[in-house]
Amino acid sequence: MQLDDLYRRVIMDHYKNPRNRGKFEDGGLTVDLNNPTCGDRISLQLKVEDGIVKDARFTGEGCSISMSSASMMTEAVKGRTFEEAMELAERFSSLMKGEPAEFDDYEDIEALSGVNKFPARIKCATLAWNALKKGINEGS
Numbered sequence: 001m002q003l004d005d006l007y008r009r010v011i012m013d014h015y016k017n018p019r020n021r022g023k024f025e026d027g028g029l030t031v032d033l034n035n036p037t038c039g040d041r042i043s044l045q046l047k048v049e050d051g052i053v054k055d056a057r058f059t060g061e062g063c064s065i066s067m068s069s070a071s072m073m074t075e076a077v078k079g080r081t082f083e084e085a086m087e088l089a090e091r092f093s094s095l096m097k098g099e100p101a102e103f104d105d106y107e108d109i110e111a112l113s114g115v116n117k118f119p120a121r122i123k124c125a126t127l128a129w130n131a132l133k134k135g136i137n138e139g140s
Contacts, residue, residue: 010111014068019075020057028057031135035123040066044074044131048139053077053085058131063124069112070128076106082136089129089136096122 024045034041040062047055056074060067073092077085092109095101098116103109115125 004114007111007114010108011064011068014071014108015064018058018067018071020055020071021059022057023059024055024057028055029135029139031131031138033127033131033134035062035066035127037120038063038124040124040127042066042070042128042131044070044128044135046077046132046135046139048082051082051140053080053082058128062127063121065112065115065121065124066127069125072106072108072112073128073132076103076109077132082140085132086136089133092129093126096126 023043024047028045028047031044031046032042033044040060042058042060042062045057046053056077058070058074060070073089076088080088088103091101091103092112095109095113096116112125115121
């Protein structure tokens with residue numbers, strides 16, 4: 001199996017079986033963002049205690065890239081401090097620019113590395129990460 005095929009499978013797995021999809025019944029730090037160029041939208045909720053992301057959930061609609069990216073991001077940020085989560089978001093931004101970035105602690109994210117070859121899809125992949133950055137800035 002080629003790496004591109006593996007990456008496609010990882011993306012489709014997160015799209016068809018999203019992790020952390022849903023809302024917290026008792027609220028949380030909530031950020032709503034949309035991508036008006038393609039119609040993707042996300043509502044991200046973070047449960048934060050003492051500057052640590054204890055849990056993350058999302059709802060929304062969009063393409064396989066945006067929804068799988070949201071699934072991966074919510075998995076990757078759990079248990080991280082705001083600083084660590086922001087650093088992870090910055091690494092993801094680098095990945096989308098075609099720069100080397102490693103995600104040893106959550107390798108599924110690397111499946112999105114090929115998105116940088118399709119400039120119109122970068123906004124899809126970064127939507128959830130931009131919501132994370134906004135949430136961290138608002139919650140700090």
